Amino acid sequence: MEQTTHRSAAVRDGLGVGLAVGLSGVAFGAAAVTAGLSVPQACVLSLLSFTGASQFALTGAVGAGGDLVAATLGALLLGGRNTLYGLRLADLLRPRGPRRLLAAHGVIDETTAVALAQPSPEAARTGFVVTFTTLYATWNLTTLAGAYGTSFLGDPGLLGLDVVGPAAFLAILWPRLAGSAELRLLAAAAVVIALCATPFVAPGIPVLLSAAAVLVVLVR
Amino acid sequence: MTLWWAIAALCAGCYALKLAGLAAPRKVLDHPAVRRFAELVPVALLAALVAVQVFTERGELVLDPARTAGLSAVVVALLLRAPFLAVLATGAVITALVRALLG
Numbered sequence: 001m002e003q004t005t006h007r008s009a010a011v012r013d014g015l016g017v018g019l020a021v022g023l024s025g026v027a028f029g030a031a032a033v034t035a036g037l038s039v040p041q042a043c044v045l046s047l048l049s050f051t052g053a054s055q056f057a058l059t060g061a062v063g064a065g066g067d068l069v070a071a072t073l074g075a076l077l078l079g080g081r082n083t084l085y086g087l088r089l090a091d092l093l094r095p096r097g098p099r100r101l102l103a104a105h106g107v108i109d110e111t112t113a114v115a116l117a118q119p120s121p122e123a124a125r126t127g128f129v130v131t132f133t134t135l136y137a138t139w140n141l142t143t144l145a146g147a148y149g150t151s152f153l154g155d156p157g158l159l160g161l162d163v164v165g166p167a168a169f170l171a172i173l174w175p176r177l178a179g180s181a182e183l184r185l186l187a188a189a190a191v192v193i194a195l196c197a198t199p200f201v202a203p204g205i206p207v208l209l210s211a212a213a214v215l216v217v218l219v220r
Numbered sequence: 221m222t223l224w225w226a227i228a229a230l231c232a233g234c235y236a237l238k239l240a241g242l243a244a245p246r247k248v249l250d251h252p253a254v255r256r257f258a259e260l261v262p263v264a265l266l267a268a269l270v271a272v273q274v275f276t277e278r279g280e281l282v283l284d285p286a287r288t289a290g291l292s293a294v295v296v297a298l299l300l301r302a303p304f305l306a307v308l309a310t311g312a313v314i315t316a317l318v319r320a321l322l323g
Contacts, residue, residue, distance in 0.1 A: 020304065027308050041227055048231035051238075053262070057269055058230055065278045068226045072233075078265050079234040084258040086241015087248065095242065104239035160315030163290035166270040167311035170291070173266050174298045186260060187267035194268035198276045206276075210268030214260045 006123040013114050014130025021052075021110050022138025027164040028055055029146025034161050035063030039147040046143035050136065051108050053172065054079040056165045061204045063162075070204030077211065085112040092116070092124045106132030109172070182217060189213035285322060290315030 025046060032042035037059055045055045054075040061071030086107045092115060095103040106128065115128040153159065177184050190210035197206040248254060274287045293314035297307045 023305055024308060037223065041223065045227055045231070049227075049234040051234050053266065054230060054234055057265075058226065060269060060273050062223065062226075064273065064276065068223065072226045072229050074265065074269075075230050076233045076237070078262060079230075079237045081258055081262045082234070082238045083241040083244075084255070086238055087244055088241075090242050090244070093242075100242055101239070104242050105235060107238040107241060158316060158319065160286070160290055160312035160317075160319065163274070163287055163294070163311040163315040164308050166273045166287075166291060167294045167308045168304075169266045169270045170294055171298060171304055171307045173263060173270075176263060183260075183263050186263050190264035190267040191271040194272050195275060195281060198272065198279060198281055203276075203279050207265060207268045207272055210264050211261055213264045213268075214257065217260060218256070 003120070003122065006118065006120050007126045010114070010118050010123040010127035011130050013117065014127050014132075015134050017110050017114050018131050018134025019138055022135045023142055024052070024168065025139040025142030026146035026149075027161075027168060028052065028059075028139075029143040029148070030150040030159075030161045031056060031063075031165045032059045032143075033147045033150040035059040037062065037147075039144070039151055042147040043140070043144055046140050049079075050105060050139070051079050051082060052139075053109075053169065056168060057207070060165050061207070064203045066204030067202045068204075070202060070208060074204060074207045077208065081109075082107050085109070088112065089115060089128070092121055093128060103128070103132075106136070108135075110135055185220075186213055186217045189216045286315045286319035289318040 028046065029039075029042050032045065032055075033039065037045075042059075045058070049055055057075040057078050058071055061074060062068070086104065089103075089107060089112060093103060111128050111131045114131040115124040118124040118127045150161065173187065177187055190213040193213055194206040194210040197209050201209070270291070274284075274291050276282060277284070290311045294307055294311040297310040302310065
């Protein structure tokens with residue numbers, strides 16, 4: 001009985017997070033087309049890379065006229081946190097064989113958050129699967145809608161869509177910054193490094209250089 | 221490198237990074253330095269991305285009044301604990317309004 005309650009709570013969590021976050025695929029689709037990507041390019045990113053921060057990072061760098069190699073490296077560096085989520089989820093989900101190959105695609109911020117919030121491994125598995133499925137479906141449909149809709153606008157800047165990417169990053173960061181003075185110092189150092197480097201190196205590089213701010217915090 | 225190649229590289233790389241975590245030996249996970257680095261790097265990168273996308277254009281520092289107002293509105297929305305989509309909408313609407321007003 002308790003088992004069932006846990007699992008239905010996990011389903012509810014998964015549906016809620018999946019739908020709410022999935023809707024912001026509209027913002028990604030809009031930001032991608034604003035940055036100069038085509039509608040198919042935006043959709044392929046959502047279907048196959050399926051990790052919001054990296055997708056926004058690539059399109060943001062492309063929009064800023066950045067070097068594509070640096071843009072891709074920056075986006076990949078952001079995707080590196082999914083490796084750590086995978087390490088934590090491996091114990092909980094214990095996927096084997098082909099299921100592991102499929103589950104891997106779903107290892108992102110939201111699925112990890114829902115899975116780790118559940119009281120039992122069974123509920124964690126349910127939470128992971130429901131969040132992944134709901135979010136994947138919603139994120140991809142809304143990416144298409146956002147990209148297609150934006151491709152009809154003359155100048156997406158008129159709708160303020162160029163601020164949607166940074167707003168999403170700040171919203172993702174916010175709870176962590178609110179909870180830790182150390183992370184606020186880190187974020188401030190990263191901002192200073194990136195802005196100071198901007199006039200001197202190719203676009204895309206300043207964001208990579210900002211990772212050096214981690215050293216500031218580590219040696220302090 | 222064309223944009224499609226960048227997209228292909230990103231998709232393949234992102235999947236490999238996710239799978240590496242699920243398939244890695246436990247020893248790696250238990251290393252405190254690995255954990256700490258992984259916790260800190262995304263915070264630095266995301267903060268830098270916000271600054272670069274709002275305050276630079278094509279390799280130059282730029283103070284765009286519309287984007288600056290939009291980002292300030294985002295901060296206010298976050299302080300008021302607005303939901304994720306409301307935060308994004310607030311940023312876009314304020315940016316658009318200021319841009320329209322300043323012509």
